[in-house]
Amino acid sequence: MRQMKSSEIRQLFLKFWETKGHKVEPSASLVPVNDPTLLWINSGVATLKKYFDGTVVPENPRITNAQKSIRTNDIENVGVTARHHTLFEMLGNFSIGDYFKEEAIPWAWEFLTGEEWLAFDPELLYVTYYPEDEETKKIWIEKVGLAEDHVVPVEDNFWDIGAGPCGPDTEIFYDRGVEYQDLPDSDPEMYPGGENERYLEIWNLVFSEFNHKPDGSYEPLPHKNVDTGMGLERVVSIIQDAPTNFETDLFMPIIRKIEELSNGVHYGMDAKVDTSFKVIADHIRAVSFAIGDRALPSNEGRGYILRRLIRRSVMHGQKLGINRLFLFELVPVVAEIMEEYYPEVKRDQEFIVKVITNEEQRFQETIHDGLEILQEVFDKISSKNETVIKGEDAFKLYDTYGFPLELTEEYAEEKGFTVDRDGFNEAMQNQRNRARAARQVADSFSVQSAVLSEVIVPSEFVGYYQTSIQSELLVVISEDELKEQVMSEQTAQLIFRQTPFYAEMGGQVADTGLIKNMDGETVAVVVDVKRAPNGQNLHIVEIKTEISTNNVYILEVDEARRRNITKNHTATHLLHQALRDVLGSHATQAGSLVTPNHLRFDFTHFGQVTAEELIEMEKTVNQKIWEAIQVETVETTIDKAKEMGAMALFGEKYGNEVRVVTIGDYSIELCGGVHVQNSQDIGVFKILSESGIGAGTRRIEAVTGQAAYEWFHTKEKELQEAAYLVKAQQTKDIVKRIEALKQELKEVQSENESLNAKLMQVESQNIFDDVQEVNGIRFITYQTKNQDMNTLRQLADQWRQKNVSDIFVAASELDGKVSLLASVSKEKVAVGIKAGDLIKAIAPLVGGGGGGRPDMAQAGGKNPAGIPDALKQVSNWLNEK
The missing domain is CATH 2.40.30.130 (Elongation Factor Tu (Ef-tu); domain 3)
Structure with missing residues (x-):
């Protein structure tokens, strides 16, 4: 076995399958395109589902790829075990109704053991197979020549995820030797396919030969398929003789950079410390690639996963003594390692760094809130003379503030507490169940027709x-x-x-x-x-x-319908370029809908779009329409189109022959749709709305042509109705008339307030005469109607000036809602009687809540009928005090 870099191994794999007539499919975006069943692309086959379920027939039935993938169902094990990762690369070869077991198995063996390929020692390779699949066993023994004691039957070797293609699989294991054996020979898991460290699974060959029908039955597939996956990180660890995946050239440059940033903490000194290095190195790869594919941090879906990964990395950085923003400095290292096959990380490096820096800064602000919450938890259990932090409290810190469980345990240990791990795990599992129920089954296929x-x-x-x-x-x-x-x-x-x-x-x-x-x-x-x-x-x-x-x-x-579609489609191209001109090159298309009646354009952007920016985009699109630019279409190769500078839909795949649509020298895109012949055919363009629809994704809806005219006509009618209602002579006078009405209303309100104040002043002569007393504390309660909180505050000011009691509580009903105010003298505040405590005690009786300063507090409520009980409660509260 010869030493090779990871980039060489990847290219060697693809080259081998090209010699077997396979077409190399480029790695697809981590964000699934037109597949709502997946949160992330999580395997090499995930992007090829359309071929396996028969909805699309490929040009070449033999396909190979190196596919970047993300799996996040087991994040807690990343850095703890030798092989868990969030982002990993799956190398695969696929046959869509072409070759089957007889070819796939010997070819896999040829690549692993052939002198010009990986040249693994055959004696160190073992395979497992499904016990009922005698054909596979026979091929391994008779055609490949593998010794029978190297061919192990395993009941789990049947790939089936529900309705759709399924079938037996055979897995290939590499024997790393007794130095990696973590279990005794007698242990039931000590065999290829068992849970042990010695026998490392490197390749899985799935033979799809059955249709799993919705009724639970199985029938032979019309076309049998082969789906294989070889983990690049695992194979590299073998070839580079690395104890774990992390000591390979895929991770070590990142780890060395983290060492530089940690000021004296080194990898390999302590297993617990090493975990932090591994977590950061793993997570920064996943985050860099995902952001490059336009997934952005948020509180939901894949954005939530990214936020978790970034926050876990920051926390582990603090364990290494890195107490400043640092993750963004690792992005260039990731870009350098992966550039040969994934140049997009270096290409989008500036954008990725910007997003990560923003998220790190945001987390620095919230981490202090998390520590305050943790201190509150400590205080709460101390007051109860308890020593165990509830699992649900630890999970809240983890889920809301990004505190890893181990960090909470460290802080707890310093204070002499422990954490209920079982309760934490239960809360974690409940969240996973909710997430699973919220989306369709992952990896789903359609049943072949x-x-x-x-x-x-x-x-x-x-x-x-x-x-x-x-x-x-x-x-x-x-x-x-x-x-x-x-x-x-x-x-x-x-x-x-x-x-x-x-x-x-x-x-x-x-x-x-x-x-x-x-x-x-x-x-x-x-x-x-x-x-x-x-x-x-x-x-x-x-x-x-x-x-x-x-x-x-x-x-x-239907020609009229087609004309409207073409107008909207060409308008989306103009809008796409206008977006990039106004917001920046990161604002790329994330989906669109072109109908006869309107257009919808989704795009990536991690900030708000201002009203001024929308006006500028709309103006730009209309300017290009009025310039009467010729729209031309050229059929060419994908490579030539890229040389021309044509924009492609992000994450979409294209064949060798493509159509390039140009609108003068302003817009050039790959597109197979129908378009107008000249931009002036669109007529007019109007943006109707702009909104956020998910993590870092926003949506513009717009209309053109006749639909735009009808929108303007509707708005004109609304203006005419408004003019009539405000008694404006013409629609152009509406603004002046509204301003005049606002001034009139302001004067009337001022007059009302003046009259109200005078009325309250007269009424207050009697209010402050009714003083009650409990345990030497004098208080006044007062109920009125149709007064707002501002009036109650004025009453409180008068009460304070008169100095007739220690406490004043007033309540008013206005439009079915309650305003409640409590005021306490400075002398009583000094002895522990606080307005905030009082308001919290009586507000629930009016169906509300509130708070405030020790000397004045207020609350709102929805139950006016409870006002008398709330005011009576004041004396009870004072008795208790």
């Missing part, structure tokens, strides 16, 4: 420049069966030799329209168009009269 995946007839989309053509009907599918004809009142799926109907794709909705016979009679209504697995446009139709294959029909797209 043989009919569509086997339809390979060619069909050409000609709708870029035509909306009505004659075309031969090639395929009719109804009730998941191929038919030669279908009758009226049925729903069917149709494929034509050519079609002008656009299939829903890239955020643009599908065309609708009619299918007519050669006599001009409507035979079907097109209600939707989807992409079939082999790329044809699949028309979903409602049949009006009989329709048959091999006949020619007239296909007519």
Whole structure:
């Protein structure tokens, strides 16, 4: 086995599979595209699900990739064990209905043991297989030549995650030797596949040969698949003879940089200290890649995961004596390590550093709050003469303030306390259960349909420049069966030799329209168009009269609807560039919806968009519309398109041949949608709303053309109605009229307040005469109506000037709500009677709560009927005091 860098091993893997006819798929974004079942891309196969469930047929059925992945269900073990990571790389080779076990197993063996490849010692390799899969066992022994005692049956070797493709798998283990053996030979886990450190799993080959049906039954797949995964970090640790994954060239440069920042603390001196180095090194990789893929810290979803990782890293940095912002200094190290295969981290380094720095600063502000909460917990259990911190309190610190459990335990130990770990784990599990219930099952697949995946007839989309053509009907599918004809009142799926109907794709909705016979009679209504697995446009139709294959029909797209779609689609391209011009290059597309009635554009941005910025974007888009810029489309290769500077939808994958849409020299994007021929065709552009829709993702909704005109017309009517209501002569006078009305209202309110004050002054002559006394403390209570809190405060000022009692409590009902005020003299405050304590005691009786200073406090409530009881409670409270 020869020594190699991690980058060499990765490239060697991909090169090997290219020699076996595989196409290299680039690593996809960690943020799933069009897959709501996943929080993160968590495996090499996750981005290829569309091929495995048959919804798309790949150009080449043999695929290989090196896929960055994130798994966060076991964060607490990162840094503690040798192999747990949040971000990791999965190297894989995949066969979509092509080769199967007979080829996959010997090829895997060839790569692992071949002299020009990894050259592992065959004697150190073991495999496991599903006991009922005798075919796999036979291949390992007879074709590969593996000794039978190196082939171990394991009942768990069956990959099945519910409905969809499933099947047996075989795993490959590397024997690291007795020096890594952490269990005695007699231990039941001491075997390849058991929970031990000696036998390290490096590769898993899954053979999808069954469809797991929704009813729980299994049937053979129409096309058998191979899905494999080899963990890069594990293989590197073997080749570089590293005790754990962390001592490899994937992590050690980061760890060395952390040593520099920690001022004298070194890796390898103490196992507990090493854990902090490992946690930080692991987390900064995951955070850098995730932010580069436009996931941003927040309080929910994947943003919450990022926030946790950053805060855990900061806490572990403090354990190493790093008490300042430091994580951002590690990003260039990550970029340097991964640049050869993942240049995007270095490319987006400035953006990643900015986001991490902002989050570190934010955490520095909240960490003090967490320590205060922890001190409150200490005080609470001390007052009860207890010594154990409840698990739920420890979890609140962890969940809200990012305090790792071990940090809480350290602070607790200093004070002589312990933490209820079982209670903490229970709270943690409850949260995981809630998170699991809040989203669909991860890794889900669809059940394969043989009919569509086997339809390979060619069909050409000609709708870029035509909306009505004659075309031969090639395929009719109804009730998941191929038919030669279908009758009226049925729903069917149709494929034509050519079609002008656009299939829903890239955020643009599908065309609708009619299918007519050669006599001009409507035979079907097109209600939707989807992409079939082999790329044809699949028309979903409602049949009006009989329709048959091999006949020619007239296909007519709804032209008015199409025109509105093209206006909105081209407007999204102008908006995208305007966004980047105004907000910065980090503001990239995160999804879109183009319909006939409006457009929706989602984009990444980690701050608020101001009203001024929205006005500037809208003005820019309209300016480009009025400049009457020619919109041109060029078909070219993906490489040529990138040379041209074309923007791609972030995280999306493209084939070798692409369409580049240019709007003069202002906008250039990869896009397969339909567009106007000149920007002036859009007419006018109007932003309707801008809002946040998730972690670091915002949404703009807008209209163009006729929809924009109708919006302006509606607003004009509203202005006319407003002018009528405020008695303005013209709509242009509305603002002046509103200002005048505001001034009139202000004068009336001032007059009312003056009259109120005079009235209260007269009334107060009697208020302060009714003084009660409890245990030598004099107090006055007063109930009134239709007075606000400001009036009650004025009464309190008068009470203080008259100095007629020690305590004054007043309550008023106004519009069904209660205002409650308590005031205490300085002398009584000095002996421990506080207005805040009093208000907290009586406010619940009016259905509210409040607080304030020791000498004055106030509260609001929703139960006016409780006012008399609240005022009576004052004497009871004083008796208790």
